[in-house]
Amino acid sequence: MSSWVIEGVRPLGGEPTTLFIDAGELVEDRPVGAQVIDADGLIALPGLVDLHTHLREPGREDAETVETGTRAAALGGFTAVHAMANTDPVADVAGVVEQVWRLGDQAGHCDVRPVGAVTVGLGGERLAELGAMADSAARVLVFSDDGKCVHDPLLMRRALEYVKAFDGVIAQHAQDPRLTEGAQMNEGEWSGVLGLQGWPAVAEEAIIARDCLLAAHVGSRVHFCHVSTAGSVELVRWAKSKGWDVTAEVTPHHLFLTDDLVASYDPVFKVNPPLRTEADVTALRAGLADGTIDAVATDHAPHPLEDKESEWAAAAFGMTGLETALSVVAASMVETGLLDWAGVADRMSVRPSRIGRLARHGQPLEVGAAANLVLLDPSARWTVDPGATASRSRNTPFAGRELPARVVATFLRGRPTVLDGKPA
Amino acid sequence: MNRHLLSAGDLSREDALLVLDTAAEMEAALAGRSIKKLPTLRGRTVVNLFFEDSTRTRTSFEVAAKRLSADVINFAAKGSSVSKGESLKDTALTLEAMGSDAVVVRHWSSGAPHQLSHWIRGSVVNAGDGTHEHPTQALLDAYTIRRRIGRLEGLNVAVVGDVLHSRVARSNVLLLSTLGAEVTVVAPPTLIPVGVHAWPCAVSYDLDAVLPKTDAVMMLRVQHERMQGGFFPTTREYSRRYGLDSRRMASLPDDAIVMHPGPMNRGVEIAAEVADSVRSTIVEQVANGVSVRMAVLYLLLGGQTDIDPGPNEAVAS
Numbered sequence: 001m002s003s004w005v006i007e008g009v010r011p012l013g014g015e016p017t018t019l020f021i022d023a024g025e026l027v028e029d030r031p032v033g034a035q036v037i038d039a040d041g042l043i044a045l046p047g048l049v050d051l052h053t054h055l056r057e058p059g060r061e062d063a064e065t066v067e068t069g070t071r072a073a074a075l076g077g078f079t080a081v082h083a084m085a086n087t088d089p090v091a092d093v094a095g096v097v098e099q100v101w102r103l104g105d106q107a108g109h110c111d112v113r114p115v116g117a118v119t120v121g122l123g124g125e126r127l128a129e130l131g132a133m134a135d136s137a138a139r140v141l142v143f144s145d146d147g148k149c150v151h152d153p154l155l156m157r158r159a160l161e162y163v164k165a166f167d168g169v170i171a172q173h174a175q176d177p178r179l180t181e182g183a184q185m186n187e188g189e190w191s192g193v194l195g196l197q198g199w200p201a202v203a204e205e206a207i208i209a210r211d212c213l214l215a216a217h218v219g220s221r222v223h224f225c226h227v228s229t230a231g232s233v234e235l236v237r238w239a240k241s242k243g244w245d246v247t248a249e250v251t252p253h254h255l256f257l258t259d260d261l262v263a264s265y266d267p268v269f270k271v272n273p274p275l276r277t278e279a280d281v282t283a284l285r286a287g288l289a290d291g292t293i294d295a296v297a298t299d300h301a302p303h304p305l306e307d308k309e310s311e312w313a314a315a316a317f318g319m320t321g322l323e324t325a326l327s328v329v330a331a332s333m334v335e336t337g338l339l340d341w342a343g344v345a346d347r348m349s350v351r352p353s354r355i356g357r358l359a360r361h362g363q364p365l366e367v368g369a370a371a372n373l374v375l376l377d378p379s380a381r382w383t384v385d386p387g388a389t390a391s392r393s394r395n396t397p398f399a400g401r402e403l404p405a406r407v408v409a410t411f412l413r414g415r416p417t418v419l420d421g422k423p424a
Numbered sequence: 425m426n427r428h429l430l431s432a433g434d435l436s437r438e439d440a441l442l443v444l445d446t447a448a449e450m451e452a453a454l455a456g457r458s459i460k461k462l463p464t465l466r467g468r469t470v471v472n473l474f475f476e477d478s479t480r481t482r483t484s485f486e487v488a489a490k491r492l493s494a495d496v497i498n499f500a501a502k503g504s505s506v507s508k509g510e511s512l513k514d515t516a517l518t519l520e521a522m523g524s525d526a527v528v529v530r531h532w533s534s535g536a537p538h539q540l541s542h543w544i545r546g547s548v549v550n551a552g553d554g555t556h557e558h559p560t561q562a563l564l565d566a567y568t569i570r571r572r573i574g575r576l577e578g579l580n581v582a583v584v585g586d587v588l589h590s591r592v593a594r595s596n597v598l599l600l601s602t603l604g605a606e607v608t609v610v611a612p613p614t615l616i617p618v619g620v621h622a623w624p625c626a627v628s629y630d631l632d633a634v635l636p637k638t639d640a641v642m643m644l645r646v647q648h649e650r651m652q653g654g655f656f657p658t659t660r661e662y663s664r665r666y667g668l669d670s671r672r673m674a675s676l677p678d679d680a681i682v683m684h685p686g687p688m689n690r691g692v693e694i695a696a697e698v699a700d701s702v703r704s705t706i707v708e709q710v711a712n713g714v715s716v717r718m719a720v721l722y723l724l725l726g727g728q729t730d731i732d733p734g735p736n737e738a739v740a741s
Binding site: 184187188189190191192193194195196197198200264265266306309310311312313314 | 511512513531532533534535536538539553554555556557589591594617618619620621622623
């Protein structure tokens with residue numbers, strides 16, 4: 001186990017100090033024979049935690065593998081990711097979640113916390129063996145049919161109730177299926193002009209409202225994946241004001257991009273939920289700033305080129321995001337003055353760790369904490385080059401954009417996974 | 425003019441008038457000739473790339489290109505949203521390798537012509553994409569109105585029917601407003617797009633209120649799948665509320681015309697006696713389609729040559 005001295009670093013953007021790492025933890029005293037990093041001008045945050053990552057393995061290794069996806073995560077400053085269940089086979093049994101967890105452990109770039117499917121095969125008809133997944137080596141606590149909504153209200157109620165036995169949480173992909181049949185983009189001015197079938201905000205908001213009420217009724221906690229509309233923010237704010245145990249995440253792309261980009265008909269901008277309007281972006285940013293939205297989660301959704309270089313209607317939904325998330329949050333939240341770096345740490349590490357019940361992530365950068373941290377250069381600017389990403393896929397909507405802040409180093413339990421902005 | 429014709433919204437007023445004037449010249453140049461052919465695009469290749477069956481539009485473009493002496497290749501591509509055949513990109517690269525000067529594309533996916541234009545060096549003409557646009561239809565409609573009524577500026581045009589899914593409606597709203605007409609779209613609220621307030625047109629749910637002040641009424645085809653999709657209760661009810669029958673036609677001003685892009689559902693959106701009446705321009709629209717498409721191909725392919733072949737020359741070689 002290596003030991004490190006990080007000199008001149010500013011924890012959470014505060015006063016410069018020196019951090020000591022030894023035996024996987026932050027320690028009081030300078031370790032003997034430690035390697036020294038001159039971190040003058042750099043900011044330290046607790047390692048980022050992603051509640052929503054598609055690693056695609058097993059099944060779509062042409063798009064991403066656990067190895068490539070977690071390497072991308074480390075380069076983006078993440079020390080833990082939650083791997084979504086919509087693989088092939090679906091992660092709806094203990095065997096699959098254990099396989100994903102082991103692959104992550106072997107790769108060693110960051111902790112992989114598999115998400116279990118709520119229903120068998122994401123079919124929305126009967127509960128998967130949630131308890132078996134919770135009891136497995138993968139210790140699954142977050143369950144989601146992401147990509148599909150748990151639409152049946154009774155099934156959703158049962159799921160919310162059932163996971164209380166082991167402190168699990170249902171992460172709902174809020175999308176009314178009937179209201180979004182064939183939907184291609186946000187329903188609004190642009191869908192009308194472009195002749196693309198609309199995905200109305202109400203299809204998300206109706207499910208969020210229903211599930212807040214269900215969670216309150218049965219006394220469960222519920223988490224909402226990728227909220228994308230101003231109305232969703234209002235509903236979550238209302239539910240929280242009631243004292244209900246409701247949490248929500250927003251993606252970097254919904255904080256930054258708007259549906260006018262679809263006018264290019266470039267399927268790199270095709271994503272579910274779709275890019276929304278400027279008013280939605282403003283409300284999402286405000287919701288993240290005031291804590292209504294708890295977390296930023298990437299919804300990193302890699303796809304091979306051929307699935308994105310087709311007609312809009314035939315193209316796959318999804319965008320990569322692990323390697324750009326921190327920079328996009330810096331651009332949309334920090335540079336705009338809506339969040340300081342402590343706030344970024346809270347929304348990208350502390351609160352997602354709490355939602356996923358990750359005890360050793362998102363800890364304060366204090367003695368005794370696990371040495372899971374990221375060093376970033378807030379003054380750096382870089383241009384996103386899809387060809388230069390660690391992800392196996394290239395479908396980043398930020399290609400060619402200049403973004404602020406760059407990850408310099410990432411430490412996973414005291415071991416560098418990234419140094420000098422490159423895999424260590 | 426841009427190199428491509430992808431959206432009617434890309435046409436400035438000057439561009440649009442140039443197309444209409446050129447179409448009129450085309451019509452005049454061929455009028456009364458036994459050999460309906462101009463040498464203008466001799467040696468140029470026009471590809472009709474149709475991913476969706478449309479005999480009338482494909483034939484119209486084919487006749488237009490042939491009358492300009494272009495070589496025409498009809499490329500009926502397989503591939504629906506269900507069964508993807510060769511990818512759009514590979515098809516584009518194939519056509520590019522064969523050396524096409526213009527690709528006329530009809531596609532089931534909105535935006536496919538935009539995407540093609542990134543992969544093809546020649547001109548791309550949108551011959552209808554998904555539920556997006558059909559700009560040459562709008563141009564031929566504008567040409568037809570101008571030819572019948574003499575102007576477009578200040579005219580009241582009603583576009584009636586499935587506006588939500590109609591590429592004809594989108595292109596007409598954009599083009600006719602550019603040309604100074606006052607457009608009103610008329611449909612049941614379920615067939616009006618959510619974002620319509622941003623369109624350069626008025627909206628009405630009441631056909632009877634609109635007709636008395638309409639100079640040209642354009643009836644859109646009701647697609648069979650919409651009848652099944654719950655957008656309105658029954659075809660009969662649609663027909664009663666939004667169909668143009670002779671009673672409704674009688675409420676139009678005296679000189680008003682009745683248009684339809686075809687193919688018609690007689691007895692649904694338009695009654696047979698209306699379709700066949702003297703106000704109807706439906707057959708003229710088809711004829712004008714050829715002139716307008718000749719003009720579009722001529723202008724996009726940079727036809728520098730004089731349109732008029734001269735009194736005795738016709739097609740010499």
